[in-house]
Each structure stands twice: as C-alpha cells, then as structure tokens.
Amino acid sequence: MAKLTLMFFKKECMGCHSCEVACKQEHGLGVGPRLVQVIEQAPDFYPVYCHHCPDAPCKKACPENAISRDESGVVLIDRQQCIGCKECLEACPFGAMQYDEKQEVAIKCDLCIERLKENRPPACSSVCPTGCIHWGDSRSVAKQISSGTARTRIH
Amino acid sequence: MGQEQQIRTACRNCHGGCGVIAHVRDGKVVKVEGDPASPISHGTLCSKGLAVTQLAYHPDRILYPMKKTGKGWGRISWEEALETIAAKFREVIETNGPESIVIGQGTGRDYESHLYRFANLLGTPNVLTAGHMCYISRIGATLVTCGNLPVTDWHGDPRCIVMWACNPQWTNPDEHKGVEFWQAYKKGAKLIVIDPRKGFLAKKADLWLQLRPGTDGALAMGFLNVIIEEDLYDKEFVDRYVHGWEAFAERVKQYPLDKVEAITWVKQDLIRRAARMYARIKPAALQWGVPTEQTLNCTDCTRTLVGLMAAAGNLDIPGGNIFSVPPKVRTVSEFSRHKDLSAEQRSKRLGGDQYKLASRVALISPKAAWDAILTEKPYPLKAGLLCGTNPVITRANAREAYAALKKLEFLAVIDFFMTPTADLADIFLPAGTWLEQNHVADNWKRHGFVLARQKAVEIGECWQDHKIFMELGKKMSQPWWDTVEDALDYLLEPSGLTWEEFKQVGHLKGEMTYHKYRQKGFSTPTGKVELYSTVLEKWGHDPLPKYTEMPESPVSTxxxxxxxxxxxxxxxxxxxxxxxxxxxxxxxxxxxxxxxxxxxxxxxxxxxxxxxxxxxxxxxxxxxxxxxxxxxxxxxxxxxxxxxxxxxxxxxxxxxxxxxxxxxxxxxxxxxxxxxxxxxxxxxxxxxxxxxxxxxxxxxxx
Structure with missing residues (x-):
C-alpha cells in the first residue's frame, strides 16, 4: 500500500497564511507551535511543513521512541512519551518539528488523521485558495506535481 | 457537552462574501470552516475569517455599552446609552440643525443601508465613509461614464487578465474573491500585472509593468495611445456606443509613449506589448485595485480605464468587464431613503458644492469634516456617531484627524474594541461580529449576489450594527421595524422570500444577461459610454480624463x-x-x-x-x-x-x-x-x- 504524504506545490503558494490558521484552529493551538508555516521573501514563499518522511530523521533521533510512523505512512508523536529533549527539532531537515512551551513537549503535524478518517482533507489543504497543498498516497501526489496537473480546487 | 450544531452563514472579516459553516456547541462557536457550497468562495476561507473565534471571544472585547465620565469608562445599559446619544442629537438639532451631526463608517461592512437610513431620516447630509477613495469613488466615476460599475467576469472565461494595482489573493477585490481569479487564470489566460512591487502575481505574469506609484492614469493613457495609433480598437463598438470618441482620441494623443515612459518609469516597449496583448486577446478582463482611486487622479484614472475597456470592446461581454444583474431585492439606496433627505439639507452637505461627484454619491470627505470641527467653517460639526471606523489610523494626515475628533463636542462609536478612535469617544456601543448577525449580506456589491448571513450566537450584550441604528432611530422617532428580521423581510420582499425562507436558500443570484447596451444603451445622459462626459462638462469640469502629477513628488516639488x-x-x-x-x-x-x-x-x-x-x-x-x-x-x-x-x-x-x-x-x-x-x-x-x-x-x- 502506498503511504500517505503531504506536499506543498511551492510555486503556487502565494503567502496567504490561511493554512497556518486553519491548522491552529484544527489542533486547538495558541501562539507558539506552528505545524505549518509560510516564510515570506517576496515574491517567493517558502512553506515549512512535515513531509512525513519514510525514513524520518525525527523518529530516528528520538531517544524515547516517542515518534512512530503508522501503517498509512503518517509520522506521529506520542506526547505522553516525549521528554521534551528537542533532539527531533534538531534532526528535522525542514524545521517542521515544533516545541510546545506550555506542555514542554515536541509537537508535529499529524496530517489531520481524524479528518482523513472521515474522508475530509487536512485542514491546511481545505482552505488553500490556489490548491497548492496536496496530500494522498505519495505516488499520486508526486505524479500530480510533476505533470503539472496539480488540482486547483480541492472540493 | 451539548450537541454540535452547524450553521451556514457568510463571513465579514473583510467586506465579506465568503461562505462559512460555523460549528456551535453549548452556545459558543467552537470552529469555522469554508462552505464548499458558497458561490463566491467555493470552500476556501482566509486567515482573517478562520480566526473569527479569537475575535469574537477576545478577552479585550467590549461586551456592554460604556460611558466615559471624569472617572473613566463605566458600564451602562443600552437604554441609557441610546437615550444619552438621542438627547445630545436632539440638542444639536435644535441649536445647530441636524447637519451639525456627522454619521460615519469605515470600510464597507454591509450596514450602509441602515446607517444611511438613520442619517437621512435624521436630516443630516454629512455622512463620512471610506467611499470617497475606495469603491464608491469607482462607482461614482463609472456611473457618470458608463452608467454602472463594470466588474470582472471570471465566470465568462477571460483569455487575458489585467491586474491593475490589485492583489485579490491577499486582499478583498470587492466583488469576487481571489479563488475565482485563480480558476480563470489556471485555464490558461494571459496575465498582465500593473504593480510597483513584485508580488506573487507579478512573478506569475506574462508582462509585469513596474510603474512609479500614483502614475496609473498616465500608464492607461499610454495603453490607449498604442491601441488607437495601431488601429487595435473596436471600431464598431466605439462608433455606436461611445460619446466623444474623437475628442477622447485627441486627448490620448497628448500622451505619446516617450512621455508616458518618463512619467511612469515603464519602458515604452513594455507598454506597447501590454497594450497589444490587452487589445488583441478577447475577451479580456481588467480588475482594478484601490490604489487607482487613492490619489488626486481618482476620477480621471477610473474614467481612463473605462476608456480602455470600451476601446478594446470588453464592456458587458462574457469574460470581459460586465454589468452584473442584481438579484430581485430592495436596493441599499431605496432602503436608505435618500429621497427623504430634503433638497435644503442636501445643499448643506460639507464640500458638496466643490466635490460634486462625492455629493452625487451622498458622502463627504474627511478633510471637510475635520475642517468643520476645527475651524467651524462653513458651520461647526458638534456631534458624531462613527461605526466600525478608526480614522485616526486610516485617514490621511492622521494628526489632524486626531485633533478634530478630540475636539468634537460629543462622539459615540460602535466597535468591538477600545481603539485609538474609540478612546476619544463619550459613548461606546458594542457591535456584534458577523457570527452575531442576521443580514442579507453583500447587497451593496456589484457582483449580482446576496448571501444569507445568519446568526450563530449572541455574545454579551452586543448588538449587530443594524439593530443599533434601528433602535437609535426609534429613539429619534424615525420609522423603522420592530425587529432586525422584519427589516430583512422588507429588503427581500421583491424576491418573494421572507428572511426565514431566504436562510434556507442561502443565496440569490441575479439572472445575468450580456450586451445589455444593445437594447437599452448605457445609463448616461447620451445613452452611450461618455468618455467625453456631459455630466462633468455641465459641472464646469474637464469633460475628458487626464493625468495630473502628484502634488508632492520629485517632479512637482x-x-x-x-x-x-x-x-x-x-x-x-x-x-x-x-x-x-x-x-x-x-x-x-x-x-x-x-x-x-x-x-x-x-x-x-x-x-x-x-x-x-x-x-x-x-x-x-x-x-x-x-x-x-x-x-x-x-x-x-x-x-x-x-x-x-x-x-x-x-x-x-x-x-x-x-x-x-x-x-x-x-x-x-x-x-x-x-x-x-x-x-x-x-x-x-x-x-x-x-x-x-x-x-x-x-x-x-x-
């Protein structure tokens, strides 16, 4: 079974930050951890997000085995097991791993698995006006991006 | 924990328009989502709209009417708040006349109908809005030129798009949203971007014209120069439907490309290529942004751009710039009872003699208001009611705005928070956010839709703006309705729907037809597109548009x-x-x-x-x-x-x-x-x- 992944088609990100707020709302997060973030250097925008890597450096770096990759490919953190050492933050090549100062544990994108179970797109993707945020099995996402047929609409 | 309820409504974190599903639990909105069924936003929602729960439940939000005394702000009842304002207004009317009361709002927020009705029935011609330099100015200038505001027809598949000083994906382009532009663009349309700054769209554009800020009108003249000189204009349309084409073309000749390049900093060759692209590819849609209005070239620039649409034959054609057909509901104008403001009161509008177009669309400029307060000429403004506006931050020469509002004898504000402007007030009236309103939303826009914005919750003692004007109006013995919803029934009456029925329908759309001018002409005195304006001529102004250099620039100063x-x-x-x-x-x-x-x-x-x-x-x-x-x-x-x-x-x-x-x-x-x-x-x-x-x-x- 092909694994799930998340991918931003960077060329079509126009820096509206809707994905960021949708994510905060979905996960009930306040100021601090940003599971998705768009860095602006006009006219370019650089989305920072979890790629749910097959060989996830965050998972390998965790001394407590708190990070796992489930059978569908989603890289998840067990916050009960996390000791807040931040090794995963350092290991992530994308800067996607976040630290929750209030709970003193690491926190990361869970690809909105609860929404996916209900067959709804991840929150970030659901609001993107250019449709540049893709999720799904890695093969079909890669195909969409490379063939330039990336969907412009989600719904 | 109670059952979660989902309420379909319409956002208004900017001018509004996007469809929202609000999730309500135990009397509180816990989450909002874009509504995929929305004909405007198609399920998307921006960061502002998505953050509405943090607005509505913000700890600093003011949830009760307040009054300022020597000891600072203190909570009062609605009855006391409204009676205090009404008593002051009655006193001013008796001593100075109703024209000494200024009623104001900021950016378009769907309560123009109620605010104007209150002002007109009060008898004051002095309504201060952002409209003098935003949207209403565009409507005013297009009204005298082609009878209505031509808006981009994204649904009609434009093959060429001109983004003229507009970034609809970051900010609200007034009618449709960025997502519809994007859909049209992704179908392969050519894109021309006019912007002093290289943004996302400039990067995407086939041609990006980086102009000197404020010179849009001259650049539009440059486009026209190429189109006329190279015979690229739509002769049939121009012959039949344009008034004063010859004179207009003569005026355009005063802007040869070398001159336009010197003014705008845009290379002649690039102007030529852009003009050819716009004129040759049909249909082409031009989306204008507010910078074209926010200089002294406001009216002329808008008129020149209409000239461009007309010359290229893009007016009221599928995929061009169209005159949307509104749904069958009462207009803001009718609801506002503009006709009830007497000619005598109208003649007292501050700056009305001088700024005739502003007067035509029933508003005054901030400068006229500040002058009347600070110099008491031609007569003093004594009291004001400002709704959803923060002029000490958003109006030019802010120190003067601050001094004027500080001097105003009595000020009441309607807002969510204690803003720098509210700090200067005597009475604070707490407004409901869009989650706390019932309204026929978007009824002031020119895109042909009205949307059901329905109340999801009530918070504190906040009232929706419409109710505030209504209840204050009743205190002033004005004819209103018993409830907000009764007024909505009146607004909806021509559609045959009640508010309760409309809520179920969600939105109404006017039946669009194109090329309406072929039967009816244009709603101008000559029935044509008046590039030579008979109205402006009658008012003693130059009937042809021109470009004027900024009064403060390296060229003029x-x-x-x-x-x-x-x-x-x-x-x-x-x-x-x-x-x-x-x-x-x-x-x-x-x-x-x-x-x-x-x-x-x-x-x-x-x-x-x-x-x-x-x-x-x-x-x-x-x-x-x-x-x-x-x-x-x-x-x-x-x-x-x-x-x-x-x-x-x-x-x-x-x-x-x-x-x-x-x-x-x-x-x-x-x-x-x-x-x-x-x-x-x-x-x-x-x-x-x-x-x-x-x-x-x-x-x-x-």
Missing amino acids: PEIAEQFPYILNAGLRTPTFFHSANRMIPWLREIRPDPIVEIHPQTAEKHGIESGQWVDISSPRGCVKLRAKLNAGIDPRVIVAEHGWWYPEIKEEGHGWDISNINILTDNSPQSLDPLMAATNLRVCLCSISPSENQEVSTWQS
Missing part, C-alpha cells in the same frame, strides 16, 4: 525632494490584517508581529539599514517607526510601507496610535484631493528614511 528623496508608497495590504483591524488577534499577529517597511537592498545599504532593524520614516508631516524588510522587487527610489498599525497591547489611551501609523506621513491638503470626489491621497508622498535610535518599539508578546 523638487525642493521638498531634496530633504525627502524617496517616494513613499503607503498602504501595502497584508493577508492577515484588514486596514486597522486584527492586531489583537493572536493567530494573526503571530504571523505578522510588526509593521513592515520594504526597502530596496541598495537603498538600505546607502543608509546603513539592515533587515529587521527599526527605521524612522519621515515626511513633511511627521515621523514614524516601522521594521525594515529588504525587497529587491521594488524600485530603489521607492519605499513601501504597510498601513493600519496601532498597538492594542499598549493599554494606555491612544494605544500607541502615533508610533507606526503611516498616515501621520500622508497629506490631506486641498491640492492633494481629487477635484470631483475629494479622494484622499493615502498612497504617494515624499519621504526620507534612517535607522531608528530606538530599537525597542514592538511590544507584542507571544
């Missing part, structure tokens, strides 16, 4: 440019904020914690400015501090600054209104205003920059 060598392009919009709103919303402020000024790397280096440093920006009117961001996508001679900044986290009176407020630098002198619309120049003046000595400015704490 080289002596000022010696001390202030850069062109300030003020009012950069951001996706998270809307004018002066949202600085207190944690999710949004985290994304953009500081006011930003963009400086070209060469310019920054010249002044020893590094990225992230706080810099002083000065104009002949003052100095403010913003944080520097280097941007190679602007001209080294131009400085680009965000607008709308104040600091809600500063709790003292004024909330730091004068620290980073770019409108302290902008000008509102009479020579800087549009001669017909009194549009204020919020965009372009001269400035200097230097590193700030004080590097401890921002006070926002995560």
